[in-house]
Amino acid sequence: MLKQSQMLIPTLREVPSDAEIASHKLLLRAGMARQLASGIYSYLPLALRTxxxxxxxxxxxxxxxxxxxxxxxxxxxxxxxxxxxxxxxxxxxxxxxxxxxxxxxxxxxxxxxxxxxxxxxxxxxxxxxxxxxxxxxxxxxxxxxxxxxxxxxxxxxxxxxxxxxxxxxxxxxxxxxxxxxxxxxxxxxxxxxxxxxxxxxxIGGKGTYEFMALCDIGEDTIAYSENGDYAANLEKAEVVYKPSAKPQGDTPAVEKVHTPDVKTIEQLTQALDVEASRIIKSLVYRVDEKLVMVLVRGDHEINEVKLKNLYDATHVGLASEQDILAAIGTPVGFVGPVGVDQEKLEIIADNFVQDVADGVAGANEKDYHLVHVQAGRDFTVSRYADLRNIMEGDECPRGGGLIKFARGVxxxxxxxxxxxxxxxxxxxxxxxxxxxxxxxxxxxxxxxxxxxxxxxEQNNDEHGIIWPVSIAPFHVHVIPVNAKVEAQRLISEEITEALEAAGVEVLYDDRPERAGVKFKDADLIGLPLRITVSDKASEEGLVEVRVRRTGETHEVKRTELVSFVKSLLARVDSTGAELF
Amino acid sequence: MLKQSQMLIPTLREVPSDAEIASHKLLLRAGMARQLASGIYSYLPLALRTxxxxxxxxxxxxxxxxxxxxxxxxxxxxxxxxxxxxxxxxxxxxxxxxxxxxxxxxxxxxxxxxxxxxxxxxxxxxxxxxxxxxxxxxxxxxxxxxxxxxxxxxxxxxxxxxxxxxxxxxxxxxxxxxxxxxxxxxxxxxxxxxxxxxxxxxIGGKGTYEFMALCDIGEDTIAYSENGDYAANLEKAEVVYKPSAKPQGDTPAVEKVHTPDVKTIEQLTQALDVEASRIIKSLVYRVDEKLVMVLVRGDHEINEVKLKNLYDATHVGLASEQDILAAIGTPVGFVGPVGVDQEKLEIIADNFVQDVADGVAGANEKDYHLVHVQAGRDFTVSRYADLRNIMEGDECPRGGGLIKFARGVxxxxxxxxxxxxxxxxxxxxxxxxxxxxxxxxxxxxxxxxxxxxxxxEQNNDEHGIIWPVSIAPFHVHVIPVNAKVEAQRLISEEITEALEAAGVEVLYDDRPERAGVKFKDADLIGLPLRITVSDKASEEGLVEVRVRRTGETHEVKRTELVSFVKSLLARVDSTGAELF
Incomplete structure (x- = not known):
């Protein structure tokens, strides 16, 4: 019988100041883990059980x-x-x-x-x-x-x-x-x-999957299809391109405009009053040893992994200002494809650049941009490819409807x-x-x-952890309302023993604390079921069983408790595992 | 069903040259461990199971x-x-x-x-x-x-x-x-x-016990009593001293003898033709900051832990030659207690030095010793105490007969x-x-x-390991004599499944090797029981069960095999544990 009074479960009332996310806070507050040095933790008994x-x-x-x-x-x-x-x-x-x-x-x-x-x-x-x-x-x-x-x-x-x-x-x-x-x-x-x-x-091929636990605090973005069949991380997710039906050719001739200190897409949309999707963003990359100009629509983001794979390269990164000056003589912010000698600097573009009619691009001259720019007419591109990050609302590459984003660990x-x-x-x-x-x-x-x-991270509320049954440190928390009442104590111990004999793992809170303190700790620790033993247990033979996840409570006869707990646990367990 | 053909159990025929002791050799030979760097090992599947x-x-x-x-x-x-x-x-x-x-x-x-x-x-x-x-x-x-x-x-x-x-x-x-x-x-x-x-x-007190596995290769010496009630390590074991009844006082006067280059006890016993027990071995120690002369009989060894505890010291070690020269002007090998000024150098002695009548000691002069030396008469000792290692044949300090030695890990x-x-x-x-x-x-x-x-180390013979049942990687090795014979293969698999269903852990040797090779490997790996499936199994319904430790064999009906194996394992297990 594991008595809470003797166990190392140092619960905390206050939220530790250095913990930013729920799981970190709760691991500390529920007395499960303690930091020894930055990023180095001791697992206390509850955590080790899980x-x-x-x-x-x-x-x-x-x-x-x-x-x-x-x-x-x-x-x-x-x-x-x-x-x-x-x-x-x-x-x-x-x-x-x-x-x-x-x-x-x-x-x-x-x-x-x-x-x-x-x-x-x-x-x-x-x-x-x-x-x-x-x-x-x-x-x-x-x-x-x-x-x-x-x-x-x-x-x-x-x-x-x-x-x-x-x-x-x-x-x-x-x-x-x-x-x-x-x-x-x-x-x-x-x-x-x-x-x-x-x-x-x-290595290529369909060679790698990441298993992502979906959580808002996840550092990775997952693109998935509405119908749920497709999921890929942002680096990997293919973007479907279908040539636009938009008529081309009625774009006026290229014109140079003065855009002093206008360097970012946002500044450009304001200065020239154009949609970001009409801007041809031109970035110079160093792909291994070679410099390459990469074009993408102003409302899109270049995907460096796709760029790397296109060239089968080892390293990909933005070229330095010096490198760009040396190659085409242009300061950063005003780079553009028009007039660039592809013998010196290859130009590649994301598929969607083909659709930009009447575009805006850097003029390769400080404080100037070009308007009425169109690919094919005003500059050539050596290769079009999928070079951008997928976005919410894009089409699923496997035909599963539109793409949505989620975050994952x-x-x-x-x-x-x-x-x-x-x-x-x-x-x-x-x-x-x-x-x-x-x-x-x-x-x-x-x-x-x-x-x-x-x-x-996935299983908690404002009161604490809500353990899945399969990995809960214990299945059941047995709590006498008043541990000083002999009858409650004896019944609690008897219940604990009976449950343990049936293979149910019990944490017995024998501490001489007020009921409120014990219930708060129980919610914090988050075992799937809580059994409360009050005077009703001795007087009427009834105990209360509460489900942590739903808050539902049941008054159960002591004589039926073991079988009730076992079937309730089986129902509460979302994984459908065989528990006993 | 764990098939040996698919498992990483790389047994070796040759004895690895760098392994000195049985357990090291067998861990390597039975395919249980491999060295990655000096003193750093990978545990292969069999070892990990144990x-x-x-x-x-x-x-x-x-x-x-x-x-x-x-x-x-x-x-x-x-x-x-x-x-x-x-x-x-x-x-x-x-x-x-x-x-x-x-x-x-x-x-x-x-x-x-x-x-x-x-x-x-x-x-x-x-x-x-x-x-x-x-x-x-x-x-x-x-x-x-x-x-x-x-x-x-x-x-x-x-x-x-x-x-x-x-x-x-x-x-x-x-x-x-x-x-x-x-x-x-x-x-x-x-x-x-x-x-x-x-x-x-x-810290003192009865505050520490070492649990020693008795093995000849042990680096520690254990002193234990004939009757088995007492055991201590060499550092700790008390030596009982009872004053000798030997008459004292008839020793001739001290005499100085020329002993050129005679420095060790052994040289001295030969040069002067005396028993080692008559020599008063005199060693100068540095006990923390203080120098102390420690006397012990020539046939005894000083126990530095006892010396350390006597002074409640942190560090104890032999004094340097320079320190001894500075303190009493004597070169190492000729140090002795006679004539030493205890104001400058305290003299303490093991209890048994009191019994030395007509002793031999260093003369505090290069190439000279003294004979007819006697404690009390020719020099004084500030303290007698138990300062030596116990020896085989000494009396047990708890009255358990004579002391014997064993080695332990x-x-x-x-x-x-x-x-x-x-x-x-x-x-x-x-x-x-x-x-x-x-x-x-x-x-x-x-x-x-x-x-x-x-x-x-404790459980092996010339053929390999002999596992205690409780920690054997598997309980039973099932071996068809000829894995190419369909009937043998099927019966072996059927037996394996039946045993596993009963909670018996089975390694099934399905390899297409000769029977001799498989038996040799089985002895090397050393599972408690080996079940051999030959044509007799299909023809007469009989398999052979062999006990690794004793070599005894039993012909058992297939129908009775599971219960036979379970009861045999329980009997073979020396620890009396409940196995199933």
Missing amino acids: LQKIQAIVREEMNRAGGQELLMPAMQPAELWHQTGRWDVYGPELVRLKDRHDRSFALGPTHEEVITSLVRDEINSYKKLPINLYQIQTKFRDEVRPRFGLIRSREFIMKDAYSFDTTQEGLDKNFQAMYDAYTRIFTRVGLNFRAVEADAGA EVGHVFKLGTKYSTAIGATYLDENGRSQPMIMGCYGIGVSRTLAAAI | LQKIQAIVREEMNRAGGQELLMPAMQPAELWHQTGRWDVYGPELVRLKDRHDRSFALGPTHEEVITSLVRDEINSYKKLPINLYQIQTKFRDEVRPRFGLIRSREFIMKDAYSFDTTQEGLDKNFQAMYDAYTRIFTRVGLNFRAVEADAGA EVGHVFKLGTKYSTAIGATYLDENGRSQPMIMGCYGIGVSRTLAAAI
Whole structure:
């Protein structure tokens, strides 16, 4: 019997000043977590119970999907990271240290290097493939700005899995198995989530999904279709372009206008009294080593990931003012496509630039813009492509109606790695013909501690947390109205024992506090059911069962309590899981 | 159904050259662990299963003893370690790092600082005490010489618990609860262990026990009584002294003898043809800032811990040659008590020096010793005390017969910390009278990964591991003699499913290997029972059940197999645990 008086559940009345979001506040207020250093937390007993439940669900579904659990070290020799180049690429987010012999180590933020070298050493034949290995482990990432409590922390718990295959089809199969397992996991955990197409970068294909818990505080924007079939993150979401039916050709000849100090789209719309959609925004990018002018409509935003993928580039970023001056002699703010020599500076444009009739663009001269500009007539574009971010109201690329936006927190990620790591580390196998081939890899992560925070973020009200049954620290909170009344205390203990014997997890609030204090704490901690034991229990044999989520209450006979609680929990549980 | 063909169990035929001891060799050979860097290991699936079983036992017993599980960070801010002084004291075993903002952190080897600061912040009143908090976590210790595989590694799994009390009696109670829990844990894990009195240092009292797994490769010496009631480690074990009945006083007068280059006890016994027990070994120690001459019989060894405790000192070590020359002008090897001015250099002696009649000692002159020396007559001793190591054949201090020695590996440690950390960190509470008092602490550790290694060290033969049932990765190994024979394969799968349905954990060796190879691997992996499926299974309905530990075999009807296996496992399990 776990008595609250003896447990470390230090609830707080005040809202901690440094916590910005609900889950962070509630983790602190409900006595579940405490910060030790910026982005570094201790999980107190209540939080650990929920973490262990999430881990158990993850483990079960990973095993069901054919995963094998192992446990790799946190300390990883720098040599391995040099082999993949990540020692240099990773930057200051990688926690680094030296041992007593001055050897360098990384504290693992992920384990591609370690698992790939392990598999390289132990598996040599196609006969032992495919294999899918996973672990649940504490990871380290020295975030530049840790925030939101467990959402973005520097030490966190992650499940990371790695699959090794001989064929692309094999990878696809493992990938699908992980996708399905993740869907089951987040469903069982009780999250409102979406699997979102994400950018796969150089690897391409339908190779990556992010599992997003939908929350307003999410740092990522998700574009989804009205009918719900399509979801992608902003970087990835394709924009459908259908050529406009608008007649072209009746645009007057280009004219130069004086626009002193008018540099932004907003200033331009006001100065010239034009819609932003008539402005041809012209930005010069450095794509790896090459400079490129990218055109997009004034009301659209350039999507740098799409630009990067178009060129299959490694780095993409805005060109410096000096670079632009050197290339076309134009100060920033007045760049435009008209008169630019494409031998010197390639011009590409988002599809929708084709539709701009009678446009406005920079004149490539300080304090001047051009009006009555039209693509094709006044300048040429070497390539039109989908280069902008999708917007709310755009058409769904899969025909699912119009696009809407939501915000999400990434709780999982499934990713086709291909042969990047196996080639770098030398993880090859002999195929049926005795030829050496690199293994084809996938990797699959779940932020376990972040999932805990996301669940709270989605399940709370002004009084506190509202736990999904499947991951609640306990199922039931038993509270005698007055713990000093012997009869209430005895009945509370008897009820607790009876429920525990039936597999129901009970937190028994035996503290000598006023009822109001105990109810406030119970709402804050947010166990699915609260059982209140008052004098009615001894006098009439009745106790009150209250559902935290709905507030509904039931007077229940003590003799029927156990079966009532079990069936109520099953109904309250949104995931339909088998609880007992 | 877990098929061996698909699992990562990379068994090795050869004995790895860098592994010195059985558990290290077998962890590698049975495909359970792989080294990533010196003293840093990956736990492969079989090892992880056993680790999880050990952890489950630890968790169960800790909870039963009133412990509450939480999880603290690995990364600990240096400031906390400065508060207790351990940042400077700990030395190079503490893994240190700096974050991106150049702040210093330690990777926790233990968590006294973190837990004490947490409890300081959250508990202020005697009403919320006592409390016992524990975690199971990866720890870091940069051993100067990692060795013996998981016995002495740099990254390892530990259970650490910390109790906080208001009274010494409360601490004693928590301490006893932990002692009892540890006894249950190591019993359930199947270890041959002893709780051994260890030195408590400055804290004193019966404040510390080490739980030692008895193994020849142990780095610690345990002194225990013939009758088994007493056990202590070498540092701690008291030596009983009863004044000798030997007549004294008939020793001839002291005589100086030329002993060129004779410096060691062994050289002296040969040069002068005397028993070592007649030599008065005289060593000068630096005890904190003071120099002290310590006398002990030539056949005895000085116990520096006892010396340290006698003076309640912080540091004890042999004085340098220069210090000795400066103090008494004697070169090392010829130091002796005769003629030493105790105003300048205190002389203390082990009790047994009193019995030396007609002794030999250094002459405080290069190349000379004195013979016919006798304490009391020829020199005075300021204090006699128990200052030597116990020896086999000594009398048990608790009257349990004679002392024997064994070697052990420390797998657990229970320790009364007192107020050292609470005072340093400021963890106080208000008592019944509203007075602020430091909390009285205990700490309790179990080396989880080391326990795994110790279990293998104690349970193996020339063929491989012999798992205790309670922590075996699986209970049963099912092996068809010829996996290509359809009938054998089908029956093996049917048996596996039937056993699994009954809660028995099965590893099914479906590999297309020769029977001999599979049997060798089965012996190496060492699951408690092996079930062999041959043609007899299809022809006569009989399978063979073999007990790994005893080698006994049983022909069992398929229809009776499940109940037979369950009762056999219960019998084979030495711990008497309820398995199913």
